[in-house]
Amino acid sequence: MAVCIAVIAKENYPLYIRSVPIQNELKFHYTVHTSLDVVEEKISAVGKAMADQRELYLGLLYPTEDYKVYGYVTNSKVKFVIVVDSSNTSLRDNEIRSMFRKLHNSFTDVMCNPFYNPGDTIQSKAFDSMVTAMMVQAS
């Protein structure tokens, strides 16, 4: 499963970011942040006219030696980034897609919460536990 899951606001600051090996947290932050370059590139590549029909799932943003970084952009330009260990070959595109869908659903629930202030970092327990379920269990 994923080693790092991040939700990034339209303005590119992190709304939520969690990674499994705590000691590597900084590295994941760097990775996710850098991946925004590719996300932006992919969004702008679609073009304005086609933006409505754009698929939310952006696919593999870029591979690194150790990790694969996948991206997803909601219609409100909130970005989801999932980082997967490269050695984890059992994850196919479809699984990644479904992870993003789950993430999106849960994120929508967070946004629907009347006590949540859009733009604030996400502190929802439900969201957190959903993310935990998608992460590699820390060993």
Added chain:
Amino acid sequence: MEAHEEKPIIYTMENKPIVTCAGDQSLFTSLYTSLAQQLPREPMEWRRSYGRAPKMIHLEANFVQFKEELLPKDGNRALLTFPFLHIYWTDCCDTEMYKASVKDDMLRWQSTLRLHGSVDWLIVVVESEAKKKNKTNILPRTSIVDKIRNDFCNKQSDRCVVLSDPLKESSRSQDSWSSFLTKLRTLLLMSFTKNLGRFEDDMRTLREKRTEPGWSFCDYFMVQEELAFVFEMLQQFEDALVQYDELDALFTQYVLNFGAGDGANWLGSFCAPVKRWNGLLLRRPIDMEKRELIQRGEASLLDLRSYLFSRQCTLLIFLQRPWEVTQRALELLHNCVQELCLLEVSVVQGALDCWVFLSCLEVLHRIEGCCDRAQLEANCSHTVGLWTYATEKLKSLGYLCGLVAEKGPTSEDLNRTVDLLAGLGEERPETVNSLQSPYKKLNEALSSVEAFEKHYLELSHAAMEMYRAIGRMRSARLIGKSLAEFYMKKGDPERAEGFLDDSLRSYVAEGWSLQVTHTRKQMAECQKLLQQTEDYLQTSALLAGDANLTVEERKHFCQEILTFASQPPAPSDQTVALSMAAFAQLRQMQFSPPGAVVHVGAALQLELRVRCLMPVAVKVEQLAATLHFSLEQGGARGRAGSAQRRTGQGPQGQGDGVVLFPQGSPLAGAGMGASLLPALELYEMQDRSPSDSSLNSTGVVCKNMHLLLRRHDSSASLDTPTAGALPAAIAVDDGAQMLRARDITLQPGDNSILFTAPTGEPGSYTLRQLCGSVGRVQFVQSHIYPVVQYEVYSQEPQLTIEPLSDNLLAGIPQKVKFTIATGHYSVKKGDALQLSNTDSMPILHSSCCSATILSSTGERVGESALSIQSSEKVTSISLPPTPPYHTLEFQLEVLCHIPPTPFKPDIERLTNGEVRHRPKSHADRGMINIDQKVSIDCPWSIYSTLISLTFYVPFKAKHSILSAGKRKYIQVCLQNVSDTIFHLADPVLTECQPTIPVELLSLNAKTQQTVCSQQSVFCLWEMRWVERLPLCLQCAFSASFAPVSASDAHTAFKPYRYEFQLDRVSTLYSLKAEILPPSGDQHCRTGTLCGLEVSITRQAEPSETEGEEEESTEIEGLRTTKLMYEVVDNSSNWAVCGKSSGVVSMPVAASATHRVQMEVMPLFAGHLPFPNIKVFKYLPHSAVPAIQPDTDSCLENDTMSLLDKGLDDQGDTASIRSRGSVHSVGSGEQQRVLPMPRLEPFSPGQVFYLSQGRQVLVLPVTDDHVMEVNVT
């Protein structure tokens, strides 16, 4: 394919499908050139098995002489050397010769082919005219061909082709060439299809055996590659690539299965330790070295992958897809690293880095070799990944081999380097002569610290440039940061600083706190090395307050600042100004009093709540906020209103004097605030004209425009230390006023600091800059937002008088409240208010009154008694001493006398020209008001203050005269128009000028009466007189009234007076009407005429005075007056038949009676009231001045005068029916311009109608049928 022709490809595969030639070799040689040229000229459609799409294909062939060795032996599946077609060439046209030699040769050839199972053959018979001519015994041309066909092609006649005159330029020759070529192509393709199909089937069978124990991937690899080769040979690169991709996928799957525990035996050879890491080799079409290794089953994983990729790369470049090469290369490199790890292959540390580095560069070189510069630049996004990867790998090699360390590599590092270089082996022959080969680069880079630095920087900058070019700024910055780390390691902080700063800015701007912390820590280290004290301290301050760090780290950075602060200042440098934002956050400010508006000299406290971000308690020597002072225009007037508005400023501003400072979320910190724009703060703006406060314009104003329109990159300067901004802000003018707090210890977390605000001068004070001093360090916040300001005002003393109740009532004592706002004036002992007395409104000061002193906030401060002295003209109220900006309140009772004459309401306009708006209800009730002006001399002014009070008269009186025959009564109606309930007592009516004594006899109750609001009291007096009544009677009504609520009823009674005049009171005539039923009947009946008898009786002798009033004429010694009577029935009970009006002459003598008979008809049955009878004075035309009548007036007078004119002397009657004609006669007479008589009503009381209210019984007609009476 055209593209290929344009660009010569060095690596093209030399192989072509083999076609053997047997028979006449010299004949073939003569035709070879044109054959080789013409064969590929036209494409041929290749239909393929397994549903693959048909393809157009240009065929080429390698024609070789037929040898038996060329034919494949059983089991040899080599396709590259496989002869796809065998051709027998002959130009024999001689039967003899054919029979003699050619046939035998052909038979031999055929049998050889058959022996090897080859069925793909063709016999070409070349005919030429030249040859024919030489022969004399020419057989028909076809005979030879027919013979051959007969002999060899028993069923396949198409296996024999005739080529006629191939070397001549004739149409026949052309035709035969083209048909031959078509045949050749078709047969070739048929052979391909058949042989490849068979091959593929074999290959599949082999693949299906892969689970069997003896199966080897390498063997299979060779087989499938053979197929790929053939496709490549046929220039079907796409198909060739598919073969390699299948092999790739198959291998990958095996590796994955191995990782999952399902290992295959043959994989063992790939698990051998990696001994050579000399990178990819992409410069040859086929790397035969590696291929042989694979063939022998000795290839390592890297060898296999390298070979496979080099083949894929070659094909992709043939396909003009160089960018796919780069993408696949990156995947391959990542994948190989993963696979080696998965297969647990032991690799020397750094070896893979070498391999990856070399491979990256090799791929890039290969791509550069086949693309021009513009193409490369346009496709940076495809190559940049490889550049970055190479950079990373070189970096890690550098760290591994000790090339980055400041001291240079140790001997251990050197050993490692030697090992790594050994694994590279010899440089390949292809690149030996190239100066920039990857091999040379790596060798050089690892050889010395300087060379490493050169290469590393070169790569890094190249990668950075590319990232910048394609807009991937974050990636570029990441490389920049790793460069900075490199420079720091090399002990070169100057160069590191720029990169760190750039990265830090972007992280701050986008709010990535972990990166910010990490980079800032590096920055701090860098700045410390550079001895940029101020910047270092600023960064330390930020780090000390950074929640991402451990407490120890934070304490360390905090201590750095404190240590610096406590150092004695060097004479050269000044204090160091740091941004307050790093040190503490403002939470809220609270004014006390909350209005934040105070008078001059008043105490105003400001509580500032600050969240200190430092990890330890910090002692601040002084915390000061500079104040911006501005003189407020408009002075003290109207201050209260504007002050209310001001304190509520800002989105966080609350009415209770609290200003909340906006807080960014603690997690995202300052970065989020910078990236999110502040919300628009919009306010309604109204521009009123100063003269009459009418609205000139209105609009919406944005108050924080300066924040919204600020340039974006400059917003980051709040957090990053910039040398320029702060010192300018700290230039504090010492003379300026400031809020100051000394020696405070700020604990970590929230702190509360109390300031006392200066209130020396009136005006508006705005907090501008906050500065905390710790030793040599000052923390400065250059502006405070939202705006915090307070106001100090100075006010002129003011006196107001206002009623306690809604309305002041005239006539009874009323309480009014005096309010003195002392303003800046302090009321001293002996100060007094001088009220000039007026008669109409005395001031009652019998009750002891006391004054209340209130502070400016409305608190009750004290109370003291007032002493009031009253002299003839002036009432003096001595005021108790009151400090400035206090309010003095006391109440006084005043009484406004009701003027006796009925009062006309004033034009309600006061002296200052303002229209007083009265409650509407008063106007409705018709209350009469009295404006009473009070002139007051105040001790603080030389001018008198004029104050107007409005009193309302609580009663409204009406009088009327009532008669009964000669007797006269006066009725006064008194209505209470106020809201108060009154007692009314002692109503008295007196005659004012009793010239002729008249006795007024009261018929009223003696007791008090209660008059509720809106109720009326009626009082009645009978007039008695002795001789005669006076013509005019002046009366005065008076009564006492007191409010019901008044405690002391007797003293509270106040007089009310109403004066009026009565004229012509005495009764002159009495009227009596009688309705007589028709004769012989006892009662009137509906529909029958009844007699109406009106008798007018003179009651009184005419007095002399009255004579003037009455128009009398003397006829034959008898004084008569003319009266006009009229019977009017408004309720349509009666129909007046015949005349209804007439003029009578009445003798002016008592008891003179005139009777008039008329006929009326009742229209209804029942008790019917009598019809009205009216009497007027009739003034004949001679008495009035001749008026020229005009049509209008004649119409106006229609009902009265005009009508009667025609009757003037005749005394005639005019029925209602005849009115119209009379009218016309009248109008005709009008032409004669006659003066008109007129009517004058009697004043009330002069005519007494005896039959008023009388009724007569009318019976219905006895017949029941409906009676219709039509009176027109």
